Amino acid sequence: MENGFPGEVLKAVFPLMDGKDLVFCMLVCRQWREIAKDDYFWKCICSRKWPSICKEPPSDTNFQKLYLTFSKPRKTMHLPVPKLTFEDLVFYIDMWHEGSLVFSQAVSGCILRAGLQNTPGGIPDILVAHLNTTDCTLMMEVKPKLTVPMGPVITVSVLAHRKDTHKMTCIINTSTFDYIDGNAARALAYEYLRFSPRYPFISDIRAWMSLLFLYKGAHSIEVFGIELDFCDAARSESEILWLLDMLDWK
Template identity: 50%
Template sequence: MVPEEVMKAVFPLLEGIDLASCMVVCKQWRDLARDDYFWKCLCAKKWPSLCKRPNPSILSYYKTLLPPRISFDDLEFFIDIWAENRLLFSEVVSGSVLQQGIKIPQSGVCEMLKYHMQGADFKMTLPVEPKFTIPSIQTETVSASVLVGRKDSNKVARIINKSMFEYIDRSSYRALAFEYLDISPAYPFVSGIRAWISLLFMEDGNEGAMDVFGIQVDFCDVANSKEEVLWLLDMLDWK
């Protein structure tokens, strides 16, 4: 664990892309690197006049300096859900659709799950229509694979690779699986970051089977905004 005093001395010396990369190392680095002081130092290097107003109108230097190099419009996601060797769901979804999410949950969705789905642009959610049913995980293994593709370069990167839904949170009606991301060798200090995929469901009353009405992907360990998700995706090992 690097002492916080050392990071506070080093972070003001970094370029914007390097400081953004530090934000996905771990929660401690993310919280520290989001300090507006470091981003003000970067703004002062590039646009000194921006920092000279006695009462600056900019509320956050962090949000001003470094827009992501990719957008959700540049991306498409390949999502496959399996029960053993049986394909339950297979779709190619544009990044803009996945980021838009589910605006109005359908009737029958529990209040805790509605709360989980609200107001978080770092959670990428896809409505599933028609719904599909997954069996009880005690009787069949259910797994997911997710790839992301870049339209500008025709390259792809892996997010989830046949990860099993081994945890069912019946209090919020979610089945969860995760995978550790493959980060580009250009970022050797970034590792151990998990991608999460959740199946959003309602009980169908049939021996623990679940009716899935939505699929959600997020990186909530380190990315808690739309911009942070895009920075993280940009650092994947694209091939």
């Protein structure tokens, strides 16, 4: 006998314990650990946690393994390193004001990832906080600054090309900047992303394009930057690259 308990007593008590207590009992000493390995005790625990499993258990069921596998706290999952990189990407951004082209650039993913290098003075505190976020941001400066009247329709289209596969995808297809957040000095347009048929259960994730601006007089704005983000689902660099990799590239 070890630790003052005969094996018969332990065998009578162990079936009454919950799984957590039985796990701790296995740490007491070698005798307790050897007795607690008996799968009958774990079957008793599993029958209380999942009663139906004992009605027709799989022939190879190990109840200790079953309990330990599905009773662990869920761990935070870390994404593996994405196959796609910003060096592989080129974004084609075009904007129209009342049908006239006002902005058209092919921008490398690295430039967008580098973000704004200089921000003008006088921007609202809300926009300052947004620009200083720890999230991965895809931004670029508009040079020269773009001055447009308030009110008329501005539309945007964004295509992307990946150099590793020589394929393209449409991220935004002629969407309108129809929401103006005056407090944050941002105009926003969005489009629902088109995913590869290999991911049939993913939907309702948007790409957002923002114009970052300063008011210039009472009737016009001066756009000094643009931002592309996928805040519905992706905020870190790895998340954004995985999301882009899952799009319908053709």
